Amino acid sequence: MHRLLPLVFLSLAVLCPSCAAEPAGPAPKPPAGGQPGEKPKDPAPAASAERPNAILISWDGLSREVVRELLKAERLPNLAALIKAGSFQEITVKGHETETRPGHAEMLTGLSADVTGVRSNSEGGEVPEGTTIFDRLKAAMGKDRIATIMVTGKAYVGSLVPDGSRKAIDTFDAGSRYAATVGPLALAALERYKGRRFAAFFHFLDPDSYGHGSGRDSEQYRKAAVTCDAWLGAMVEFLKKQKLEDSTLVYVMADHGMDEGGRQHYNAPDSWLATNDKEVTRGGTIADVPATLLARLGVDLAKLKPALLGKPLTGKPAPAEEKKAPEAKPKPVK
Numbered sequence: 001m002h003r004l005l006p007l008v009f010l011s012l013a014v015l016c017p018s019c020a021a022e023p024a025g026p027a028p029k030p031p032a033g034g035q036p037g038e039k040p041k042d043p044a045p046a047a048s049a050e051r052p053n054a055i056l057i058s059w060d061g062l063s064r065e066v067v068r069e070l071l072k073a074e075r076l077p078n079l080a081a082l083i084k085a086g087s088f089q090e091i092t093v094k095g096h097e098t099e100t101r102p103g104h105a106e107m108l109t110g111l112s113a114d115v116t117g118v119r120s121n122s123e124g125g126e127v128p129e130g131t132t133i134f135d136r137l138k139a140a141m142g143k144d145r146i147a148t149i150m151v152t153g154k155a156y157v158g159s160l161v162p163d164g165s166r167k168a169i170d171t172f173d174a175g176s177r178y179a180a181t182v183g184p185l186a187l188a189a190l191e192r193y194k195g196r197r198f199a200a201f202f203h204f205l206d207p208d209s210y211g212h213g214s215g216r217d218s219e220q221y222r223k224a225a226v227t228c229d230a231w232l233g234a235m236v237e238f239l240k241k242q243k244l245e246d247s248t249l250v251y252v253m254a255d256h257g258m259d260e261g262g263r264q265h266y267n268a269p270d271s272w273l274a275t276n277d278k279e280v281t282r283g284g285t286i287a288d289v290p291a292t293l294l295a296r297l298g299v300d301l302a303k304l305k306p307a308l309l310g311k312p313l314t315g316k317p318a319p320a321e322e323k324k325a326p327e328a329k330p331k332p333v334k
C-alpha cells in the first residue's frame with residue numbers, strides 16, 4: 001500500500017470538483033447474480049471470432065496528447081500492442097461538460113445528454129432504465145446468452161446505472177478505489193465468465209485522480225497511465241492464456257482529458273480510443289464507441305429506442321482519410 005494514498009484521497013476531495021460532487025450515498029450493493037464458483041444457469045456458449053466478447057475500459061481523465069506522448073516514449077506497451085492490432089482514433093467530447101458523470105453516461109449508453117439528462121457531474125441522476133449497453137445486449141440476445149460485467153473505480157460512475165439495469169448486470173461492483181483494487185476485481189470477473197460470452201466495462205480512476213492531485217504536466221499523472229497500462233496487459237495476458245484473444249474486442253478510452261498545464265478539466269474535450277477492433281476506421285464522439293461495441297456484438301442499432309446518438313466507427317474511412325495513402329512522390333520543381 002502506498003503511504004501517500006490516504007493523502008491523495010484527501011486532496012482529491014478538496015481539489016477535484018468532480019470528486020467533491022460525488023454523492024456520499026450508501027455503500028454499493030454486492031454484485032448481482034450468483035456467487036463465485038456457482039455455475040450459471042443455462043450457460044451461454046463461449047465467444048468465437050464471429051460472436052465476440054467485448055471489454056470497454058475507461059482511463060478516467062487521461063488526455064489524448066499525454067497518451068500520444070507516452071506511446072511515443074514507449075511507456076504504454078500494452079496500449080501500443082492493442083493499437084498495432086487495430087488502431088488509435090481521436091474521440092471528441094461534445095454536448096455536455098467535460099466531466100466524469102456525463103462522459104460515462106454517454107459511454108455506457110451511446111445516448112445524448114438530452115436523453116440521459118446527465119449534462120454535468122451535478123446535473124442529472126441515473127440514465128433511463130434499460131438504456132445501458134448491458135441492457136441492450138441482454139435485450140437483443142436473451143438475458144442468459146451474454147454475461148455482463150461492470151467494475152468501477154468511482155462509486156458515482158456506478159450511480160449512473162438505475163436499479164433495474166443494475167440488477168440485470170451479472171457482476172456489478174462500483175466503489176471508489178484505485179487500479180490496485182479495480183484491476184484484480186476485473187481479472188476475477190473475467191475468470192468467472194471466461195466460459196461464456198461476455199461484455200465488460202472496467203473503469204480506472206487513477207489518471208483523473210493524479211491529474212487533480214499533481215497536475216496534467218506531472219510525472220504522477222503519467223505514472224497513473226502506466227499503471228492502467230499494466231492492468232490492460234494483465235487482462236490481455238489472461239485472454240491469451242484462455243485463447244480468447246482473437247474473440248475479444250477491447251476498447252480503451254477516456255471520458256475527458258485534462259486542462260493543459262492544469263489540475264482540472266473545465267474544457268478538456270480531447271479523448272481517444274485505442275482498440276484491437278480491426279473494423280474501426282475512424283474517430284468520432286464518445287457515443288460512437290458504445291454504438292460500435294453494440295453493432296460489433298450483433299445488436300441491430302436501428303431497432304433501439306431511444307435511438308442512439310452514436311454511430312459505429314466502422315466502415316470505409318472518409319475520402320480525405322483515404323487520400324493520405326499512398327502518398328505520391330512529389331515531382332521535381334523546375
Ligand SMILES: [Zn+2]
Nearest residue numbers: 016018061208
Ligand atoms: Zn476529475
